[in-house]
């Protein structure tokens with residue numbers, strides 16, 4: 001009995017000590033949060049929903065009500081000015097729309113990508129994802145080495161040599177749309193563009209033929225979509241993994257990320273074999289990815305992982321963004337007959353009955369460029385970027401302490417009337433060659449050293465696909481296909497942009 005009492009006493013003592021310790025730890029944490037509030041509360045911002053969770057409850061509320069979180073950021077930017085603060089636990093993030101600060105921070109290598117977002121893309125729920133690849137590398141030297149190695153695969157000369165592939169894949173899409181037109185089948189343009197952009201990136205970047213338009217069984221499009229959805233939850237909701245309701249989804253996301261990496265390993269090994277056997281391999285992105293790993297003899301586990309990081313990076317960065325842009329462009333053109341007529345006229349003038357689009361043709365279709373730019377103003381399909389601020393700075397007269405994360409959101413800037421008159425109006429004339437250039441408030445491809453490596457690739461690809469579509473088909477939106485955006489971090493038209501397609505005339509054949 002005495003032994004029992006002794007053990008029970010010890011247990012009670014340990015339990016009480018533990019509770020006291022937890023209470024003290026919690027109070028210390030609350031004090032730390034209070035300290036953070038005192039340090040940052042001079043920066044304007046919306047009232048916090050809760051002392052501990054800050055503005056998190058608003059985020060959850062907006063999401064569960066099906067609203068686009070970027071619209072909330074826009075509303076707050078308009079209310080609180082060029083820099084405002086958001087809190088969540090002990091973390092403070094700043095949202096910046098001040099053009100001078102955007103210029104200073106994004107154009108300089110002094111401000112690294114922040115941990116808050118990019119650490120959460122290193123892995124997805126424990127499964128390595130984009131790792132230290134080009135988009136997510138935060139260490140300047142590691143990033144710079146990769147970027148220099150990748151540059152040749154994006155040089156103007158090399159991109160011009162890709163015109164054949166852009167044409168060939170776009171023609172396959174046109175053939176498919178032709179079949180839809182013949183059978184009067186309504187078409188999800190988003191789905192079609194997803195297939196073609198994935199076909200292009202796998203062919204151009206990795207030398208692999210997928211032919212997704214005719215083989216819908218390949219798991220890649222779903223895997224990419226799953227990873228993108230997963231990455232939004234992983235970066236924005238710290239409690240997501242704790243809820244058993246989400247465990248099935250999390251396991252699917254991890255499987256999807258694993259599938260991409262396993263495929264990457266297979267394709268990389270195949271290319272390595274080809275190189276070792278002295279075969280003639282293209283100077284494509286995959287060849288450059290192999291170079292990031294150094295020589296075969298010195299290649300270690302880290303090098304292997306880095307190659308896979310970049311494989312996943314190009315799959316993710318180089319596909320959905322362009323597909324969504326094209327789908328949004330069709331959505332807007334479907335609503336605006338005058339702009340549609342003008343752009344068709346330009347395509348007819350430049351291409352006539354020519355089937356093969358050349359690099360020179362692309363330069364002549366300036367109104368098409370304007371339409372694509374305007375599409376990315378209203379629908380920036382990668383809506384922003386973020387940086388760490390390592391030293392104290394001043395934004396619009398407000399002192400910003402070192403160690404803060406700043407978000408730069410191109411969706412918000414693109415929709416502010418202080419930057420763009422009548423901002424919700426789709427008006428390609430804003431990007432007329434003679435119009436004033438927006439001053440650090442339009443950056444769909446980001447800006448400065450960490451701007452999109454694939455932007456010229458994306459612009460060429462989008463123009464070829466769009467020009468062929470306009471040359472060959474008339475399209476009309478099915479009802480209910482308008483401004484229905486799904487907010488998954490990247491912006492995507494939820495409705496899929498369903499269209500009826502009709503032939504415009506005989507199939508172009510000339511060269």
Ligand code: HEM
Pocket residue numbers: 134135136147313314317318319321322325376380381382383384385386443444445446449450451452453454455457458
């Ligand atoms: C409309 C299409 C596209 C848009 C709107 C877009 C937008 C962006 C944005 C905003 C960033 C910066 C991301 C960040 O800071 O977190 C970025 C980076 C990047 N993008 Fe794109 N992108 C597009 C297409 C592509 C394509 C087609 C490729 C490849 C073929 C590509 C490859 C990359 C890479 C490698 C980076 C990282 C650059 C670096 O940090 O050095 N993107 N893109």
